[in-house]
Amino acid sequence: MSDPSQACRSATFGLPWPLLNDGLFYNDVVRASDSGLTLIHFYSTKHKNSAPPKGWLQRIQNGQIAVDGEVIRDPDTILRIGSKLVYHRLPWEEPEAPYFLQILYEDDDMIALNKPPGLQVLPGGLFQQRTVLTQLQWWATKPTSSVACQGPHPVPVHRLGRGTSGILLCAKTKLAKTRLAAYFADGTSHIENSSKTSVDLCATRKVTKIYRALVTGIIGEDEVIIKQPIGMVQYPGVAKGLYVATPSGKPSLSKVEVLERDVKKNLTLVQVEIQSGRPHQIRIHLSFIGHPLLGDPLYVIGGHPKCFGSENVEDNFAQDGGFLRPANPVPGDCGYNLHAYQVVLSHLSNNEVIKITAPLPHILQTKQEAQEISTY
Structure with missing residues (x-):
């Protein structure tokens, strides 16, 4: 079994978040079925999960929507088939979130991070920049980064809830991403398609x-x-x-x-x-x-x-x-x-068994574990 400490090249990384993020741009193309709709009708029905009708009205009147490259403030503007729509979500201050990430394991294929509670993994909702993915992007562009010259930045291959801490696996190559995704999908498919016991499934x-x-x-x-x-x-x-x-x-x-x-x-x-x-x-x-x-x-x-x-x-x-x-x-x-305390997996290249462990928060330690740590 591989010793993760031998492959770890760095302890922690992370950059402080800027006050405001960069905002977002959302693109749409008017289809034949939507031709003739007003601008407000289009957005308040096609993207009703983003804002209530009065919210979309405010965005239009605020000049945040362009039609074929021209900012349109009239909500009753009639749309034509093929027109390109762009909604600009203005920069905003995202809720507080930690930014330091600890590297638990790293090799040529993947990185295992220790994610702190309160940090979202991928963009969503109010968190578009303050995510693990963003920190990985920033880290990969640093001249001293071990992945700076290897192409695309690492990407998470599974999720942890924002309030969940612990091990997060990230792929450094497209092939690694595909193989790790297959590992996770394989476990779920066994549950869906097999009547085996949990012990039998663990072995597979x-x-x-x-x-x-x-x-x-x-x-x-x-x-x-x-x-x-x-x-x-x-x-x-x-x-x-x-x-x-x-x-x-x-x-x-x-x-x-x-x-x-x-x-x-x-x-x-x-x-x-x-x-x-x-x-x-x-x-x-x-x-x-x-x-x-x-x-x-x-x-x-x-x-x-x-x-x-x-x-x-x-x-x-x-x-x-x-x-x-x-x-x-x-x-x-x-x-x-x-x-997420421990992950055991087959190495992507040689099938060697790798065991990765994330340090336990004090509240989740047994009394014996806490005593051993205090006397160490």
Whole structure:
């Protein structure tokens, strides 16, 4: 088994975020079916998840939309087939986010990072610049970077929730990205297409992910296998829908092992091996069995959100015309205790087994681990 420390070339990297990001440009071409629509009708129907109608009206009147290279402020302008539309989302100050990343492992194919909680992996929503992807882009352009002369910057091949810390695998080449993506997809396909037990599946996987989590309540069994399907439902503030526990969802499997029970605080420290990669799977599965993650602002017992209440957004929009931040919790909210602790995978070039471990936050250490660290 390979020793990751031998391949690590750098400890940490990261640049402070500028006050404002660069803004964004979104392009559209008017199709035959949209010819004859007004500018406001086009945007308020085709991109209704971006802003309410009054928000789009503000953006048009503010001169943020151009038609065939000309800024148009009249919302009733009639569109013609083939016209090119450009919406300019003005630069904005993104919410606070950490920026330092620790390199746990690096070779010619990939990099394993230790992602801090509070940092988003890929652009989305309010976070378009303050992401792991941006830091990788900046790092790759530095003259001293180990990837500066190897072409495209590294890219994450899977996601961790913004509030989740720990190991994030990133590919340094297109071939590595394809192979790593296949590793993750292969594990999920086994869950979908096989009736094997979790032990059998573990033996066939080329990548194994193990997490640490602190949950509310005392789990009585030492080991729990959770096979609850996970699917999507409509939820205010989440345009594409929210993942929840539902019988109509896709097959999912998590193996939960109890490490310590704190009866006085009514908490259980667990280790979780996921053998499928559904979004928010651990948060959903643990809450489904009655033990939500400590501090989880969204998921409660049963694997569902705290509330499904609708919100009136027609007359309320943010300064840039978009929707206000939802009053209800959303998946990107932080506060829970979940850490991608260990990844074991076959090396992309020689199939050698690589074991990568991310240092544990104090709150997710067993008493023995904490004592060993303090006496080291």
